[in-house]
Amino acid sequence: MILVWLIVILMAGGVLAWISGKINRALPRWIALGSVLAVFGMTLYLWLSNPIPVLDSAWLIQFNQPWIPQWGIDFRLALDGLSLLMLLLTFFLGLLSVLISWREIQTKVAFFHFNLLWVLAGITGVFLTMDLFLFYFFWEVMLIPMYFLIGIWGHENRRYAAFKFFLFTQASGLLMLLAILGLYFIHGRQTGLYTFSYFELLNTTLAPEAARLLMFGFLAAFLVKLPVVPFHSWLPDAHSQAPTAGSVILAGLLLKTGAYGLLRFVLPLFPTATVEFAPWAMLLGVIGIIYGAILAFSQTDLKRLVAYTSVSHMGFVILGVFSFNEWALQGVVMQMITHGLSTGALFIIAGFLYERLHTRDIQKMGGFWTTAPKMGVIALVFVMASLSLPGLGNFIAEFLTLVGSWQANNWLTVFATIGLVMATIYSLRIMQKIFFEANRMEQALPDLNAREMLIAIPMVAMILWLGLYPQPFLDTARPSIQEQLQAYTASPPPPVAMSQLTPQVQLTDTIRLNQILKASRHDPD
């Protein structure tokens, strides 16, 4: 029931915030803050009260209520470690989004907070629901308020960006709906039980062609959301035009729904089709890493630059997901969390700068370290996170992903690792252009105030925690990751077409590796 409350509190809070705007301008902010704090507290409680490693099943809580029984649609929510982590991230960033909007948003405050809370509710629903119809429903719920957030409170080119965002996600979402329906009917015809339940649909046996088609339907939605390179072009526009809170939620959370979808649905539902597709997916990931990095380097709009870094970082996610081993998937989960934090933080810094300077053009900035050393230090931390400096969370994420993907495909991993050099190139450019060199602006740049420090410090603390002691997060995610991987570990390691190009690096003992894998599964030391 607590799962339902999470969604209900956010939705009710949103409506309440909207209504309360009529009474007082500040009230919606407090209501939003209160509701997000409430759900964050509840999720924290869930996390702390469930010692995940000792549980047998991956699932911690389930909730089930028939919704439209004629069509087999249930209001089915379930929580496992993966969704728990995602929820923690969601509410943490949600909290920050409310805080950063405190000064930035001055028009239609009430409606803004309504949208903000409903986006969060939609994301929460996406992370929790185990009914595919409901999943699609929440998928759309998070889309529409986001459209308003970009379209109403965005920057100069907001309507273009909002439409683009909407068209891309909506078109791809419809393909997913088709795939969901296809799965529903195939399963219904096979078993006579027409249901959208995730747990039931997992047992569907699919003909290879059908599996391929359905997988592409799901992939369409998730790859566009992630985004993977040929489908990424909505992202720079949406990110750079959205208000700061919108950018944070887009980069920190909406992109993660794509990654989550891959993990939760694509991997377990289509175990054979994904293996066939894996080399290509990994290739797309590597292209994304490199392409995003190259483009990020030349951008002059700070938020656009950060948006392209997201493209680059999300390449690691798809690279890892399609490596089908625990290292890579743990890396992916870590990447989702740390990228949410680090990119969110960079967008927040861009927001701080925009509030002060009214520009996002880094060519007009420079030398801000002198006047704003606190901002400089915090920016430095997250710039370093973005180039995955060890000791910060992103390093754990990317290293694990690469370790995992190395087992699957050598050459692509090499190219992905080269992406790290490119990450250095664009990341250092941010520092150089904004905080170093001489100040080209007339106006002074005040340093961060107390409210802004309140936003920044927890993020720094989190990214350090994730970098130095990520074990609690990894433990939380482990059972669900092993569950997603069940279909893969039983079968021999996936045949990887690309690595056959490189006989000399094709390393000797895969058997040995499997032994290590097995040993580690039995007694984790």
Next chain:
Amino acid sequence: MGELLWLIPALPFAGALLLVLFGNRISRALVSVIGVGSVGISAAVTLVLGIEYLSSRPAFIRQEVWQWFDVAGFSPSIAFHLDALSMVFIFVITFVGFLIHIYSTEYMAEDKDYARFFACMNLFVGSMLMLVMADNLLLLYLGWEGVGLCSYLLIGFWYKEPENGYAARKAFIITRVGDTAMAIGLFMLFQQFGTLHIQSISTEAAQVWSIGNETAMIIALLLLGGAVGKSGQLPLQTWLPDAMAGPTPVSALIHAATMVTAGVYLIARMHVIFALSPVAMTAVAVIGAVTLLIAGFAALTQYDIKRVLAYSTISQVGYMFLALGVGAWSSGVFHFMIHGFFKALLFLCAGAIILALHHEQDMRKMGGLSKKLPVVFYTFLIGAASLAAFPLVSAGFYSKDQILWLQLAGENGNIWLYLAGLLGAFITSIYTFRMVFLTFYGEEKTHVGHKPTWAITVPLIILGVLSFAGGFIELPHNFGHVVLFSDFLAPILPAVTMVPDFNQYEWMLQLLAAVVSLGGIFIAYLYYYKKPELIESIHRSEFAMAIHRFWHSGWGFDQLYDTLFVRPYVYLSKVNKKDFIDSIYTFIANVTQNFHELFSRTQTGVMRNYVAGIVVGAIMILTISLLL
């Protein structure tokens, strides 16, 4: 006894953290106390541990602080490993670091970012200690990247000058290229062994692989890539001369004594894997030999005193690689230690000169300083003697001589490598004493402003003593035969297999080395002190000047990389700034819009046309139904 181990890196980290948090609010004196004190205590702890270690001689001490993470058997710890090899490095890092910190309190006294400087320096010392104390390669990688970060921050310390920022970026990016290779090496190691724990890898590798194994070779070469990047060796050496943009204590600590020798540490630490691959060993030696020559020639032509020292650092690290490449592990480490002393000394002296001359770094504008700055002069002379391997009385002579000797006496040695080393030694003594003569002799060209006080002179004197006496712990067979150092390292680093019956030639080679060194000094004396007109005559030759320019630019590597990598990358990025994939979608949108415009024309607003449309439609429907 290992309980204190974690304190060694933790203290500088704590200092850095304090300075970051409160640095702007506390007085400079307190900043100095925190900055210098943390490293000082760390050095004291090192001393205590070192004494304990020497007295009990365990194989190693390991302390696990906490388990970093554990994913499906991949479980690195934040754990420290102390053995003889890391002991040497910790010793150099903390003690030289401590001296340089003291020195910095005076050198940076006028700077308004005093606290930031010490925060970064402390962070560096902590990361460097992490690097050398790590018990697994992932933690080593953490330190490895951490020192890269500090190097970046400190090179770009005076960030208002865009050039400094570019130099810092260049340093970070180029070393990152090497790090990437190293990371791939780590992936392969993990795939092979299922762990990154150094001891386990070392023991298992020797069992799993035989000599010449291809995988071992690839891994060794990839690790070498990392080492080459960090240590400024060919082909990734171009960042180091530019890194001199940082404050001089930084150059002394990071870009001479410690960080650039991280590559040496890595190779020495992973020597088991390198030893398994003759190809990789040869690569190490050849890279070392070529680098030491190239950097030596480049150093000959520099005018900026710090750039001379930078090239000389590259060259000296080349010697260490040369030693490692023939399996003379402990000789390489020995040279690292001696080099750490004398190069830090030289940089600090250069810093004192620069400070005295109002931040003038061009040697052509120096001169006659021997009278004005006597302490600096004498200590610089000791350092220069050591760098030039002045026979018998300098530490550098013993360490370098050992390397050269083992090129021939060692089983893996090679006459060509020996000759390269010898030629390098010759060039080294020329450019070293060129520096001495240009700086301290001749007439005074710039007025001396700041006279160094104790904070500068005391570290100089201590380092001077070490540069002089440090060599006596390891003396050649025919010359006292002291083997304290190699004995100390023997449990970790195996000794070189000697060519039999070669010892009788040792004194000849020593003589040769001494002659070469003295000859170089003499030439420098001739050209730069006695008869400067000889230089003029060289300057008149067009060919010589072309070579001069070529060497001055560091053999054109910067231009080469600019054309090969930088420009294409920037061009690619700029040309695609608008993202051509986006234009595909824009094209689709435009097509749709054109259709929209086409069809919206049919909506004329004239009712008659609509009626006509209805009629046409009716006719079409009727016709079709009739035809069907």
Next chain:
Amino acid sequence: MELTFYIAAAVAVLATIMVITRFNMIHALLYLVVSFLAVAVVFLTMGAPFMAALEVIVYAGAIVVLIIFVIMMLSLTREDVEQEKAWLQPKLWMGPALLSFVLLAELVYLLVIAEMPADPAAGSYVDARAVGLALYGPYVLGVQLSGILLMAGIVGAYHLGRQKKKVIHRFLQEKEPKKERSTVL
């Protein structure tokens, strides 16, 4: 009876042609009345006398009179006739006439090919009583709907016919001088 039908039909067609070729509206309306009357005669020959009466009363009477009233309210002048003449260029006729003839031809073709079953009662007299019984029997719903329709017509006519100050719908008021190219995508 047949002859009456053909004469009435001919009159109807001719009168209608006159209607659509007149420039003066009143003339056209007079011909329209003739046309309606002729159609009423046709109804008579078809054995639908009640309908003939309704045709005369409603069409030729009420509707035409309504139109005449409106024309009077608009107080049209000779210029309007000239205007009408100017608008009605002969070349305008060609296209629509062609289209209509094609349509007619297709209708005729359909009529010709259709198999018409002969009905014994064909042309028999269907009196008002039968109509009334059917109307208030099976079609009573239609009658009610017609009532609603007429009600709506009255309300609509009243609402639209009110003379207000110039009010254009809000969408039309803010018409931009230049058509803005949609910025989306």
Next chain:
Amino acid sequence: MSAIPMETGLLLAGVLFMLGLISVMIRRNIIFMLISVEIMLNAAGLAFIVAGSHWAQPDGQIMFIFILTMAAAEVSVGLALILQIHHQLKTLNSDAANFMKG
């Protein structure tokens, strides 16, 4: 009674309809267009009467009554619209009322 062939009756209806149609298409005067629509409606009604007469059923006549009703309502609303258009645009030219132009 003598039987008039249904084809002939329907042909008459068709011709009348066609004439109305031509008029709608060529006229710009909105009152003329209304008149033409009346002609077409009348023709349609005629077709129903013809059919009803052929089958000797009252349904055709009932349809005519409905058409009549509709025509009455249509004319009243249409005339009101004409008044509005004339009032606002000062013309009876239907082409002037082209706000819906795309």
